[in-house]
Amino acid sequence: MTTMTETSPATAAARAMLPEHGTSLGVPNLKLAFWTFLGSECFFFGTLVATYLSYRGKSLTGPYPADVFNFAVTSISSFVLLMSSYLMVLALAAVQRGDRGKTLAWLFGTALFGLIFLGFQAFEFTEFYAKGLTLQKNLFGTTFFVMTGFHGAHVAVGVLWLLSLFVVAWVKGIPREKALNVEVAGLYWHFVDIVWIVIFTVVYLIPDPSKGA
Amino acid sequence: MSATPLTAHPAHAPPAAAPSGIWDWITTVDHKKIGLMYGVTAYGFFLLGGIEALVIRAQLVKPQSELVSAQFFNALFTMHATTMVFLAVMPLSAAFFNYIVPLQIGARDVAFPRLNAFSYWLFLLGGLLINLSFLLGFPPDGGWFAYASLSERMYSHSPAMDYWVVGLLVLGTASLAAGVNFIVTILNMRAPGMTMMRMPVFVWMTLVVQFLVVLSFPIITVGLIELLLDRTVGTNFFLPLHGGDPLLWQHLFWLFGHPEVYILILPAMGMVSEVLPTFSRKPLFGAPFVVFSGILIGFLGFGVWSHHMFTAGLGPxxxxxxxxxxxxxxxxxxxxxxxxIATMWGGRLRFTTAMLFSVGFIALFTIGGLSGIMHASPPIDLHQQDSYFVVAHIHYVLFGGAIMGLFSGIYYWFPKVTGRLLDEGLGKVHFTLQFVALNIAFFPMHFLGVDGMPRRVFTYDEADGWHLWNLVSTVGAWMIPIGLLVFMYNVWWSARRGPRAGDDPWDGASLEWAISSPPPVHNFDAIPNVPSDRPLWDQKYGDATLGLDRRDPHIHLPPNSYRPLIAAAGVTTVFGAFLIRGHDIYRHLLDAPGSTIQSIPFSSLFLATVATGVIVLLYGLYTWFFEPVE
Known part of the structure; x- marks a missing residue:
C-alpha cells in the first residue's frame, strides 16, 4: 500500500500534473481544443463538399464549369495559398527561436499571401458573375459559391488572426513561452490550406460531366 | 510542501470588489453556477414544451375538436419537439455536465471557463430567439425535422421557419463550443491517478456525447445554412424546380438527427450508471463493458441514419x-x-427516489428500445412510419428514458448542489404519479399507431375509432404536471428547509461526495490522488487516501467576465439579422406574389444588423482574448 502524503515523491510527481502545471495528456489545453475544433471543421467542409459532389453535373442550365473556369488563374492563387503555409512554418520557427524581426516578417508575409489569395478569389467571383454564373442561376452556382465562399471566409478570419498576431508582435513582442498562440493559428491556417487542396481537386481537377461551351 | 491556509496568501483572497447578486450570475465563469443556470433555464423551457404538449393532447381528446386551428396545431407539434430536444433535454444534460463532471474528475473548473459561459448565453439567446416567434405571430410550423421542400419559401412564405433555422444555428454554435470545452476538460483536466478507465461512467458517457456533438452538429449546421440561403437569398439547394434534391436535406438532417438521439439518451445512461451502483452497494457490473458499449453506440450512431428514411425509396x-x-x-x-440489472442482482438495494427513477428508466427505456428494434425492419417500418406507433416509441425513449434518467440525476445530486436533501416521501409520490401518468399517456399510442392513426394530424373522425385511446392518452398526459407540481414544491421547500445532507448522504464512491455540500468555489482544497475507479469507497472502506486533507497553497480561479455574453450577443445578432430578411421577404411576397427571392433587395436594416452583430462579436472576442486572467 502506498500512502500518499504531501511529502512523498509520488505526490510531488502527481502535483506536477495539476492543471496549473500540466495536463493529463501532456498536450496544452488550447492545442487539444484546436485539434478538436478542426475535427469538427472537417465534418463542416466535408458536408459542403458532399453537397457539391452530389450535385455535380446536375445543373439544368448553364453556365457550366467549363464555361467559366480559368485554370491558370486558379492554379496561381492555389500556389500562393500553399506557399503561405510555408511562410507560416517559418513564422512559428522564428517565434520559437525568439527572433523578433523574422517573426514580424513571416507573420506579415503569411497574412499577405492569404490576402493575395482572397484577391484572386474576388477576381474569380467577379469574372464568373460577369459570365452569368450567380448564386441562384443553377446548382453549380449555388454549390460552388457557397462552398468556396465559406472557405474564403475561413481564410479571411485567418488573415485577421495573423494580422492581430502581427500587431501584438510589433507592439509588445511574442515571447517564446507564448509561441503556442502562434502555433494554434498555424494549425488553423494549415487546415484551411488543406481544405483548399480538397476543394481544388474536387472542383477543378476532376472533370465535370456536364456539357460546357 | 506545507499545508498553507488560503488566507495566508492575500493575492488569492477574493478581490475587494467581488461582483455580487445578479451581476455575479451574469459574469460568472464558475462551472457550478453555469450548471445551475443551465438547469433552471432548461427546466423553464421543459415546462413550456410541456404546456405545448398538453394543448396538443387537449385538442386530440375528442373527434372534430376545434380547440386550436390546424395551422396552430402544426406550430404546437413543431415547437413541442424542438423545445424538448434542443431546449430541455440537451441543456438539462448540459447542467449535469457542467456541475458534476469537473467534480467527478477532480478538477477546479472546466478547461475554458469563459467559453463555458459563452455556450450558456448562446443557448439562452437561441432559445429566446426561437420562441420570440410566438410573440410575433409566426411560430415555426414545418415539423422539428423541417423537411424540404415543405420548409422552403415557396411552401412556407412566412418567416416562421426562418425562426426555426436561425434559432437552431445559434443553439448549434452553443453546443459546438461546449463540446470542444468538455472534450478538453475530460481528456486533459483529470486529477492524478484518474486514468481513463478509472473515470466514472457518467464522465465517460459525457465524453462520448461531446464527440457526437462535435462531429454531428457541423452537418446540421451546413444543412441549416443551405436551407437558410434557399429561403433568404434564393439558392437552389433543396429545390427540385432547379434540379435540387429534397432527399439531400433528409440525409443531412438524419446524419445529424440520429447521433442526436444518442446525445439525448447517453447522459441519462451515465446518470443511471452512477445511481444504480450507489444504491445497490456494489460496483457497476462489468463497468468496462458499459463504457465500451457507450463508445460503440457513439460510432454506430453515425451509421444508422437512413432507418428514418425507409419510406423515401432508397432501394433494397x-x-x-x-x-x-x-x-x-x-x-x-x-x-x-x-x-x-446485474448490478442490482444480489445487491443491498435501497429504494430511494433516485433509485426508483433509475429502475423506472430501465423498464421504460427497454419498452422504447424494443419498439425501436421493430422499426429496424423495413417491412414493419413501412407500416409504422408516420403513425402514432413511432410517437409512442420516441416518448418511451425520451420521456421514459432520458427524462426519467435526468430526474434520477436530480434526486441523486440535489443534496450535493444545495446541501439539503429532497423530501423522500414527496419524491416517491412524484415518481409514482409520473411513472403511472406517462404509461397511461404513451402506451395507448402504440394501439393508435397500429390502428393507423397518422401522427401530426390535428383531428380525426369518430368513425376512425380512435376516440377511446386518445381520451385515455390525454388523461395520462394531463396527469404528468401533477407529479411535476409535487416535484417543484419539493424543490422549493427542501432547498430552504430540507434536512442537512452532509458531504456524503448516499455513501457514494466518486469524488464529488468527498467534498462539502454545496462544494466550495474552488471545489477541492487539494487536488485528490485517485487510487481506483471507486476512490471514495477505497478511502472509506479500504486503506487508500485521496489526500484531500491538505490545502493547496496556490489556488488560481479565473475572474468573472462579461465578455462571453457580449460575444454571444454578437453571434446571435448576426444570425438574428436573417429574421429581418425573412420578414422583409414575407412582406414583399404579400405585396407582389410570385416575385423571386433574388429580386427582393436587402434592406438597410438587415445590412445594418449584420454589421452591428459583426462589430459586437469582434469587440467581444478581442476584449476577451486580451482580458487579463491572472
Whole structure:
C-alpha cells in the first residue's frame, strides 16, 4: 500500500500534473481544443463538399464549369495559398527561436499571401458573375459559391488572426513561452490550406460531366 | 510542501470588489453556477414544451375538436419537439455536465471557463430567439425535422421557419463550443491517478456525447445554412424546380438527427450508471463493458441514419444495410441493460427516489428500445412510419428514458448542489404519479399507431375509432404536471428547509461526495490522488487516501467576465439579422406574389444588423482574448 502524503515523491510527481502545471495528456489545453475544433471543421467542409459532389453535373442550365473556369488563374492563387503555409512554418520557427524581426516578417508575409489569395478569389467571383454564373442561376452556382465562399471566409478570419498576431508582435513582442498562440493559428491556417487542396481537386481537377461551351 | 491556509496568501483572497447578486450570475465563469443556470433555464423551457404538449393532447381528446386551428396545431407539434430536444433535454444534460463532471474528475473548473459561459448565453439567446416567434405571430410550423421542400419559401412564405433555422444555428454554435470545452476538460483536466478507465461512467458517457456533438452538429449546421440561403437569398439547394434534391436535406438532417438521439439518451445512461451502483452497494457490473458499449453506440450512431428514411425509396440495398446496422446498435444497448440489472442482482438495494427513477428508466427505456428494434425492419417500418406507433416509441425513449434518467440525476445530486436533501416521501409520490401518468399517456399510442392513426394530424373522425385511446392518452398526459407540481414544491421547500445532507448522504464512491455540500468555489482544497475507479469507497472502506486533507497553497480561479455574453450577443445578432430578411421577404411576397427571392433587395436594416452583430462579436472576442486572467 502506498500512502500518499504531501511529502512523498509520488505526490510531488502527481502535483506536477495539476492543471496549473500540466495536463493529463501532456498536450496544452488550447492545442487539444484546436485539434478538436478542426475535427469538427472537417465534418463542416466535408458536408459542403458532399453537397457539391452530389450535385455535380446536375445543373439544368448553364453556365457550366467549363464555361467559366480559368485554370491558370486558379492554379496561381492555389500556389500562393500553399506557399503561405510555408511562410507560416517559418513564422512559428522564428517565434520559437525568439527572433523578433523574422517573426514580424513571416507573420506579415503569411497574412499577405492569404490576402493575395482572397484577391484572386474576388477576381474569380467577379469574372464568373460577369459570365452569368450567380448564386441562384443553377446548382453549380449555388454549390460552388457557397462552398468556396465559406472557405474564403475561413481564410479571411485567418488573415485577421495573423494580422492581430502581427500587431501584438510589433507592439509588445511574442515571447517564446507564448509561441503556442502562434502555433494554434498555424494549425488553423494549415487546415484551411488543406481544405483548399480538397476543394481544388474536387472542383477543378476532376472533370465535370456536364456539357460546357 | 506545507499545508498553507488560503488566507495566508492575500493575492488569492477574493478581490475587494467581488461582483455580487445578479451581476455575479451574469459574469460568472464558475462551472457550478453555469450548471445551475443551465438547469433552471432548461427546466423553464421543459415546462413550456410541456404546456405545448398538453394543448396538443387537449385538442386530440375528442373527434372534430376545434380547440386550436390546424395551422396552430402544426406550430404546437413543431415547437413541442424542438423545445424538448434542443431546449430541455440537451441543456438539462448540459447542467449535469457542467456541475458534476469537473467534480467527478477532480478538477477546479472546466478547461475554458469563459467559453463555458459563452455556450450558456448562446443557448439562452437561441432559445429566446426561437420562441420570440410566438410573440410575433409566426411560430415555426414545418415539423422539428423541417423537411424540404415543405420548409422552403415557396411552401412556407412566412418567416416562421426562418425562426426555426436561425434559432437552431445559434443553439448549434452553443453546443459546438461546449463540446470542444468538455472534450478538453475530460481528456486533459483529470486529477492524478484518474486514468481513463478509472473515470466514472457518467464522465465517460459525457465524453462520448461531446464527440457526437462535435462531429454531428457541423452537418446540421451546413444543412441549416443551405436551407437558410434557399429561403433568404434564393439558392437552389433543396429545390427540385432547379434540379435540387429534397432527399439531400433528409440525409443531412438524419446524419445529424440520429447521433442526436444518442446525445439525448447517453447522459441519462451515465446518470443511471452512477445511481444504480450507489444504491445497490456494489460496483457497476462489468463497468468496462458499459463504457465500451457507450463508445460503440457513439460510432454506430453515425451509421444508422437512413432507418428514418425507409419510406423515401432508397432501394433494397440501402434499406437492408441500414436495417442491419440498426439491429446491430441494439446489441451494445442491450449489453448496458443487462449490466444494470446485474448490478442490482444480489445487491443491498435501497429504494430511494433516485433509485426508483433509475429502475423506472430501465423498464421504460427497454419498452422504447424494443419498439425501436421493430422499426429496424423495413417491412414493419413501412407500416409504422408516420403513425402514432413511432410517437409512442420516441416518448418511451425520451420521456421514459432520458427524462426519467435526468430526474434520477436530480434526486441523486440535489443534496450535493444545495446541501439539503429532497423530501423522500414527496419524491416517491412524484415518481409514482409520473411513472403511472406517462404509461397511461404513451402506451395507448402504440394501439393508435397500429390502428393507423397518422401522427401530426390535428383531428380525426369518430368513425376512425380512435376516440377511446386518445381520451385515455390525454388523461395520462394531463396527469404528468401533477407529479411535476409535487416535484417543484419539493424543490422549493427542501432547498430552504430540507434536512442537512452532509458531504456524503448516499455513501457514494466518486469524488464529488468527498467534498462539502454545496462544494466550495474552488471545489477541492487539494487536488485528490485517485487510487481506483471507486476512490471514495477505497478511502472509506479500504486503506487508500485521496489526500484531500491538505490545502493547496496556490489556488488560481479565473475572474468573472462579461465578455462571453457580449460575444454571444454578437453571434446571435448576426444570425438574428436573417429574421429581418425573412420578414422583409414575407412582406414583399404579400405585396407582389410570385416575385423571386433574388429580386427582393436587402434592406438597410438587415445590412445594418449584420454589421452591428459583426462589430459586437469582434469587440467581444478581442476584449476577451486580451482580458487579463491572472
Amino acid at each position: 440495398v440501402a434499406d437492408a444495410a441500414f436495417s442491419a446496422t440498426t439491429m446491430l446498435i441494439g446489441v451494445p444497448t442491450g449489453v448496458k441493460i443487462f449490466n444494470w
